[in-house]
Amino acid sequence: MITERTHPINESPVWARLHQHQRATRHVHMRELFAQDPLRFDRHSLELDGLLLDYSKNRITDRTLELLLELADAANLGQWMQWMHTGERINISEKRAVLHTALRLPREASLLLDGQDVVPQVHAELDRMFAFVEQVHSGHWRGFSGQQINRVVNIGIGGSDLGPLTVVEALKPYAHAGLAIDFVSNVDGQHLSQVLAQCDPASTLFIVASKSFSTPETLLNAQAARRWLVTALGEQAVSRHFVAVSTSTKAVRAFGIDTANMFGFWDWVGGRYSVWSAIGLPVALAIGTDNFRQFLAGGARMDAHFFETPFERNMPVLLGLIGIWYNTFYGAHTHAIMPYDHGLRRLPAHIQQMDMESNGKRVGRCGERLDFDTGPVIWGEEGVNSQHAFFQLLHQGTRLVPCDFIVPMNSHYPLDGQHQVLVANCFAQTEALMRGKTEAQVLQELAAISGDELDMLLPQKLFPGNQPSNTIALDQVTPYSLGMLLALYEHKVFVQGAIWGVNSFDQWGVEYGKQLASRLLDEMATGDSGQHDASTNGLVRHYLERKHG
Numbered sequence: 001m002i003t004e005r006t007h008p009i010n011e012s013p014v015w016a017r018l019h020q021h022q023r024a025t026r027h028v029h030m031r032e033l034f035a036q037d038p039l040r041f042d043r044h045s046l047e048l049d050g051l052l053l054d055y056s057k058n059r060i061t062d063r064t065l066e067l068l069l070e071l072a073d074a075a076n077l078g079q080w081m082q083w084m085h086t087g088e089r090i091n092i093s094e095k096r097a098v099l100h101t102a103l104r105l106p107r108e109a110s111l112l113l114d115g116q117d118v119v120p121q122v123h124a125e126l127d128r129m130f131a132f133v134e135q136v137h138s139g140h141w142r143g144f145s146g147q148q149i150n151r152v153v154n155i156g157i158g159g160s161d162l163g164p165l166t167v168v169e170a171l172k173p174y175a176h177a178g179l180a181i182d183f184v185s186n187v188d189g190q191h192l193s194q195v196l197a198q199c200d201p202a203s204t205l206f207i208v209a210s211k212s213f214s215t216p217e218t219l220l221n222a223q224a225a226r227r228w229l230v231t232a233l234g235e236q237a238v239s240r241h242f243v244a245v246s247t248s249t250k251a252v253r254a255f256g257i258d259t260a261n262m263f264g265f266w267d268w269v270g271g272r273y274s275v276w277s278a279i280g281l282p283v284a285l286a287i288g289t290d291n292f293r294q295f296l297a298g299g300a301r302m303d304a305h306f307f308e309t310p311f312e313r314n315m316p317v318l319l320g321l322i323g324i325w326y327n328t329f330y331g332a333h334t335h336a337i338m339p340y341d342h343g344l345r346r347l348p349a350h351i352q353q354m355d356m357e358s359n360g361k362r363v364g365r366c367g368e369r370l371d372f373d374t375g376p377v378i379w380g381e382e383g384v385n386s387q388h389a390f391f392q393l394l395h396q397g398t399r400l401v402p403c404d405f406i407v408p409m410n411s412h413y414p415l416d417g418q419h420q421v422l423v424a425n426c427f428a429q430t431e432a433l434m435r436g437k438t439e440a441q442v443l444q445e446l447a448a449i450s451g452d453e454l455d456m457l458l459p460q461k462l463f464p465g466n467q468p469s470n471t472i473a474l475d476q477v478t479p480y481s482l483g484m485l486l487a488l489y490e491h492k493v494f495v496q497g498a499i500w501g502v503n504s505f506d507q508w509g510v511e512y513g514k515q516l517a518s519r520l521l522d523e524m525a526t527g528d529s530g531q532h533d534a535s536t537n538g539l540v541r542h543y544l545e546r547k548h549g
């Protein structure tokens, strides 16, 4: 097992050299870099199977990239990639391998974990899941009273929700006719109630998706859905209307779901990396098995690129390193993701979980304290809408906010040239952020104004520019290209975690709030305002006084 404590990366000589380099180059404007090098786009863009990554609009020179690549070597990135790829237990705190890439391996591949080939297990489970999908689509799997299933409700949260939700939304053009898919994650009763109001119990199938099958939000929603179904159709209907996706057969049985209707996966699949496993069941139901295979193939294509391409041409490695350049050496606290595609509007939330739950860590893999910032705050919204919301701050605010723009070159819904408007907006934002607007340009625009009014307006109309962005252009959002895109971000997160030296695959930080919530719940039931701080005690008292009934 890998337990050796390595020197924190900030003690490596290249770390100090990167800081020096940042100080020496921080005033260089990207306008100058583009002016000096007409081939900058060609030299700083990469293409893989219809996915273009343009990373030329970044505050980087050849020397920056050289140093960042040295940093990757100093952190032993290649070794960590190899360890992940071959199933070493790199999730040290939980003693687990990290093998979501094995979920995308073709049937003929082989990967040994503790002497057992995991690939046949992966494909056996996929086959079961696909057979079930075919049964539902063909109408062989029917509800208890004989009605065909026309609505699926996935009950899960976190990785058991965001991944499949993102993919189902993005791939709506591939949707199987006659089957609506809903997602319920929030324990707030509104969520389930509003979805159930749209459902007919006789034709609704519930998927209870939980890796642990112990997440209270999911179990409470699942119990409420079960009561709703039993009230309408009786206890015997449950086995025709409830299936489970989990790693725990015992917990699924204890909940009262027939384990014949359970699809499994393994502890070596992290929740936020699990959409490729049976957690993808709602995706397979939505888009069909052939399209799901394409989604896996896209992921596998990006894996092959990641594991086999030299770092200087490796998309996830470059995205990860450039992110570290801003986060660590420029002190940028956030990173924005802007998909210019309505279908991809949940992508920022999915990447947010993937990144922040993975790299939001303050200690290294072996518990050592880290004296530098790690994972950034990931945020974002769909493009164009966000231009009319928060882009003001990106253009003229005081903060450095690196952005990723994601845009398909072709739309499934082109609507008389509207897609071109969308694409033009996307590219224009990257240009404006990079170029800015100079004093000379503004003076020209304000030629008719002078005196105090000019003094007042001139600074307000200036755009500093030099705001970095990556653009990821997909030929079209398809199951394959989406598979590549999600795997690209998964590996980017891995690269950053490996370099900072954190364990990207545990999430102890979410546990404490869960423990306190459960204690507060007990106290609320007994009417005890508890022994907390004055604020928490006061809030509990306030709730107990004000709640109706």
Ligand code: F6P
Residues within 6 Å of the ligand: 157, 158, 159, 160, 209, 210, 211, 212, 213, 214, 215, 218, 271, 272, 357, 507, 510
């Ligand atoms: O929020 C913590 C977390 O453990 C996530 O990592 C996970 O995706 C989510 O809860 C749901 O967990 P489960 O799939 O076990 O219900």
